Structures are given as structure tokens and as C-alpha cells.
Amino acid sequence: MTLEGVTRTFGNNIALNDVSLEAHAGEVHCLLGDNGAGKSTLIKIMSGVTPPTIGTLTFDGKPVAFRSPRDAQAHGIGTVHQDVGSIPLISVARNFFLGNEPTKGWGPFRRLDHQTANRIALEQIRQMGIRRIADAEQLVGTMSGGERQALAIARALYFGAKLLILDEPTAALGVKESKIVIDLIKQAREQGIALVFITHNATHALSVGDRFTVLIQGRVASQFRRGEKSREEVLNLMAGGEAFDAVGHGD
Numbered sequence: 001m002t003l004e005g006v007t008r009t010f011g012n013n014i015a016l017n018d019v020s021l022e023a024h025a026g027e028v029h030c031l032l033g034d035n036g037a038g039k040s041t042l043i044k045i046m047s048g049v050t051p052p053t054i055g056t057l058t059f060d061g062k063p064v065a066f067r068s069p070r071d072a073q074a075h076g077i078g079t080v081h082q083d084v085g086s087i088p089l090i091s092v093a094r095n096f097f098l099g100n101e102p103t104k105g106w107g108p109f110r111r112l113d114h115q116t117a118n119r120i121a122l123e124q125i126r127q128m129g130i131r132r133i134a135d136a137e138q139l140v141g142t143m144s145g146g147e148r149q150a151l152a153i154a155r156a157l158y159f160g161a162k163l164l165i166l167d168e169p170t171a172a173l174g175v176k177e178s179k180i181v182i183d184l185i186k187q188a189r190e191q192g193i194a195l196v197f198i199t200h201n202a203t204h205a206l207s208v209g210d211r212f213t214v215l216i217q218g219r220v221a222s223q224f225r226r227g228e229k230s231r232e233e234v235l236n237l238m239a240g241g242e243a244f245d246a247v248g249h250g251d
């Protein structure tokens with residue numbers, strides 16, 4: 001996906017100001033920025049929640065204007081939100097399909113095919129490397145944070161995502177759990193998926209990013225590729241030039 005000159009205003013508030021970026025197949029584009037920098041607004045624009053006030057989006061070489069999140073999804077945009085799997089009392093399979101369950105029979109005899117749903121959900125999360133779950137009837141509440149992210153990533157890919165937007169997937173996770181997610185990002189990249197990885201954590205970003213965009217107050221403060229900046233430089237950029245240590249760096 002390519003964004004060109006994207007500006008988004010809310011009344012007098014300019015959430016995004018002339019932002020351009022590219023997310024290519026087989027690459028991870030890290031989106032970095034402090035609270036209020038405009039990351040959420042950018043995700044909303046890319047995933048069809050809200051249109052840009054000015055600017056264009058191109059996907060698969062064609063201009064796109066998403067009418068809704070569902071429309072964006074139909075184009076192959078998958079979004080995994082931070083609070084994924086927040087309904088702990090539903091099964092892994094239900095969470096995987098979320099209303100798109102396979103059915104059997106037709107007409108008045110049409111009903112959910114639980115067996116198939118369970119089998120597919122289990123297969124898909126296994127492919128994501130989650131082997132601890134033995135049965136997709138198991139409740140989501142029994143999964144760890146990293147496993148829930150894996151479930152959501154598996155779902156997006158199963159339903160045909162070509163661009164996967166991950167909104168702070170490691171924010172609430174410990175070191176081991178974060179590694180699961182970072183490894184999944186690498187796996188998806190190898191499959192040729194385009195990824196946008198939103199994070200506050202420079203270490204996570206640097207461990208997997210191919211391209212980087214740092215937003216400060218709605219503007220692109222810096223854009224660079226892997227290897228073009230040192231860790232220190234990235235940390236300073238993320239801190240918006242202010243004393244980084246004073247704000248706590250979350251990594």
C-alpha cells in the first residue's frame with residue numbers, strides 16, 4: 001500500500017499532516033511515535049475506518065477509497081488490534097471465525113459446522129507455531145497474550161490478508177511472548193505479506209523492521225530503511241528530540 005500526502009483533520013485538530021509511506025509485500029514497515037503522534041489515525045485510514053481529508057491510497061497498484069473496514073478487508077487489509085481476544089469466555093474456534101463460521105446443509109437446514117470450524121482453527125494456529133492448544137473448543141481465556149496475537153494473525157492471513165496491520169502487538173507482552181509475535185511477523189514476511197508494525201518499542205522495531213516511519217505530532221519526522229540509523233538515533237527520534245531517559249523508554 002502507498003499513502004501519498006495523507007492529511008486528516010478533526011475540526012481544527014490536525015491528526016495527520018501530509019504523510020506519505022509505502023508498505024511493500026515481503027517487508028515490515030514499522031510505524032513509530034509517541035502518544036498522540038497520529039498512529040491510530042493512520043491505522044484507521046489504512047483499514048477503512050475513516051477516509052483521509054486529503055491525500056490518496058494505492059493498493060496493488062490501484063487507487064483505493066475504502067468505504068468501510070469490511071470493504072478494506074475484502075481488498076486484503078487485515079488489522080490486528082491491541083485488545084485482540086479480549087472476550088475470554090468464547091472458544092478458540094469461535095474467536096478465530098468471529099461470525100464467519102463454516103456452515104453445512106443449506107436453506108432451513110443450514111447450520112454452523114462446528115467440527116470443521118474447530119479443525120481449521122486448530123490447523124491454522126498450529127501453523128503459527130502455537131502447539132500448546134490441544135482443542136479449539138478451549139476458551140480463549142486459557143491462551144496467553146502472545147498466543148492470542150498469534151490467533152488473530154492466523155485469522156487475518158486465513159481470510160486473505162495481503163497487508164497486515166499490527167497495532168502494538170507486543171505492548172502488553174513479556175520478553176518471551178513478544179518473541180513469539182516477532183517471529184510470527186518474520187514468518188508472515190517470508191510468505192510475502194506486507195506488514196505495518198506499530199510499536200513504542202525501538203528494540204522490537206529494530207529487530208524486524210525493513211522500513212521505518214517516525215511520526216511526531218502528525219508529521220513524518222523521519223523515514224529510513226534498515227541499517228540507515230543507529231539504535232541511539234532511533235531512540236532519540238522516538239523521544240521527539242526530548243530527554244529520552246526522563247520519559248522512560250519502554251524497552
Ligand SMILES: Nc1ncnc2c1ncn2[C@@H]1O[C@H](COP(=O)(O)OP(=O)(O)OP(=O)(O)O)[C@@H](O)[C@H]1O
Pocket residue numbers: 010013014015016033034035036037038039040041042
Ligand atoms: N475522533 C477524533 N476527534 C478529534 N481529535 C482526534 C480524533 N482522533 C484523533 N484525534 C487527535 O489526533 C491526534 C492524533 O491521535 P492518534 O490517536 O492518531 O494518535 P496515536 O499516535 O495513535 O496516539 P496513541 O498511541 O495515544 O493512540 C491527537 O491529537 C488526537 O487528539
